[in-house]
Amino acid sequence: MMHSTEVLVVGGGGTGTGIARDLAMRGLDVTLIDRGGLGIGTTGRSHGLLHSGARYAESDAAGARECIVENDILRDIAGECIRDTGGYFVRLADDDPEYFEEKYQACLEHDIPAERISPEEAREAVPDLAEDVEEVMVVPDGVIYPSRLVAATAADAREHGAAIYPDAPVTELLRDDGRVIGAAVDHGIGKIHADHIVNATGAWAGQLGDMAGVDIEMKPTRGVMIAQEYDGLDIVLNRARDPDDGDIVIPHAEQVVLGTTSVEVEDPDEYEKADWEIERTIEECAEMFPPAAEAPETRTYWGVRPLYAPEEAETGGARGISRGFFVLDHEERDGVEGFTSVVGGKLTTHRMMAEAAADSIAERLGVDEPSQTTEKPLYASQDPEQLDELVAEFDIDGPSDADVIGSVQ
Structure with a gap:
């Protein structure tokens, strides 16, 4: 034919x-x-984060600006494909305060709406946030379905x-x-x-x-996502540190999705799915959001990033x-x-x-x-x-x- x-x-x-x-x-x-x-x-097979650009603000100005522009557009055209949650960037006691400050200033420079709030204000919205939170920044992250x-x-x-x-x-x-x-x-x-x-x-x-x-x-890289039962998180959580394993928690209605690792793979169809990635992602996310340590898992999946290098x-x-x-x-x-x-x-x-x-x-x-x-x-x-x-x-x-x-x- x-x-x-x-x-x-x-x-x-x-x-x-x-x-x-x-x-x-x-x-x-x-x-x-x-x-x-x-x-x-x-x-x-992504974590479904609608980026505000804050994740890249201090390291990739062009990428950060692209994200905030498209964030606004998708909110306008995508309706129920998007959940408007907002996001927190959270600095824990062991995280570098200079990094947090640099990210905050870069957000303002790139027209990404960012506001500092106190840890106490953040816990009003997320009571299960870690006790050693030092600083919190609110940005317009969201969730993509x-x-x-x-x-x-x-x-x-x-x-x-x-x-x-x-x-x-x-x-x-x-x-x-x-x-x-x-x-x-x-x-x-x-x-x-x-x-x-x-x-x-x-x-x-x-x-x-x-x-x-x-x-x-x-140069594709794999990353693991773990979905867990948890009812009550209504805002994206990001760890305010250099991007690393286990630094994002995405809210769904009665679940959360934890992510993620970054490991190079040769073949995007055939690659190892290592237990250490699951364990590390849960452990790291739990530092910022302690319920992740014990919440029941509902599904675990890997995705492969289409990186061009x-x-x-x-x-x-x-x-x-x-x-x-x-x-x-x-x-x-x-x-x-x-x-x-x-x-x-x-x-x-x-x-x-x-x-x-x-x-x-x-x-x-x-x-x-x-x-x-x-x-x-x-x-x-x-x-x-x-x-x-x-x-x-x-x-x-x-x-x-x-x-x-x-x-x-």
């Missing part, structure tokens, strides 16, 4: 569905495929004419004289010819790049690799026409990543329509029941928000 489309997007996570939505809204004929259900790669976000974005793309195919793995990229012209797709789809192919496969971008004959220097950008450690994103125009970079990759980034900045990639592709295809994705709400974003129906329709089965999906009565 033969299909034709203007743009074929490979990868159905936050960025891939965002690209499909953006390009479809510009009037392009778009097809999106994913090897499994949508959003079950990095997107659906990735399954709903991907479902709403894919449905919005479809409303604008895009074709969406979950469970459609690429077996081969079709090439002709230095140009990628389509893909052979399994599970009865057949061949899809396209004017342009987009590689939005996240941690797997290097593998699809190999099919196109280009080298994409990915070409040799010239090496920084000497997994946590030092940029969390920024990159749009790789392979015609310009490698002499391979009809192929673009978008790599790196964070879930919070997925819409911005999608817009940047869509801008590049639209220019290649001679399309002048601008992006409209900052202004229009996502499809069904105010209806949690419909969102959860779409999650099922698109075969989204990520563990990040498994306790939330379908819980609406």
Whole structure:
């Protein structure tokens, strides 16, 4: 069977569905495929933090500014895909006060709303906060429900004419004289010819790049998340120290999600899941939030970050690799026409990543329509029941928000 489309997007996570939505809204004929259900790669195996930018404020000014901009946009367009909790950055007695001060000042410099409150005020909202809290800063962090976000974005793309195919793995990229012209797709789809192919496969971008004959220097890292029973936390907790294992606690309705570690992996499909990561994450989170030490675990899962680290950008450690994103125009970079990759980034900045990639592709295809994705709400974003129906329709089965999906009565 033969299909034709203007743009074929490979990868159905936050960025891939965002690209499909953006390009479809510009009037392009778009097809999106994913090897499994949508959003079950990095997107659906994240801790689901809606970053304010405060985590990066003192170390990555550009990334911090991107986060606060996208934080505001997602609150406007994503409705029930987002939980507006706010966040605390908490300094414990053994943590460096100069680091806390530097982060606070950097937040103010980068227009990230930040306010100091006393430990006593913080405990009014979080009675189980550790006793040795010295300083607390309030920032506009929040929670993303990735399954709903991907479902709403894919449905919005479809409303604008895009074709969406979950469970459609690429077996081969079709090439002709230095140009990628389509893909052979399994599970009865057949061949899809396209004017342009987009590689939005996240941690797997290097593998699809190999099919196109280009080298994409990915350095994926794994991280563990532990969901526990706990009813009553209504604000994101961050440890105010250099990013390390076990420094984030994400609230859900009757659970919390603890995260996370950062360990390099060779293969994003096959990697060790070490018990020490679970133990360390719980131990470290419990220093800031003592109930984590004993709360019953409901699920434990690992995700793989799609870090892009070409040799010239090496920084000497997994946590030092940029969390920024990159749009790789392979015609310009490698002499391979009809192929673009978008790599790196964070879930919070997925819409911005999608817009940047869509801008590049639209220019290649001679399309002048601008992006409209900052202004229009996502499809069904105010209806949690419909969102959860779409999650099922698109075969989204990520563990990040498994306790939330379908819980609406």
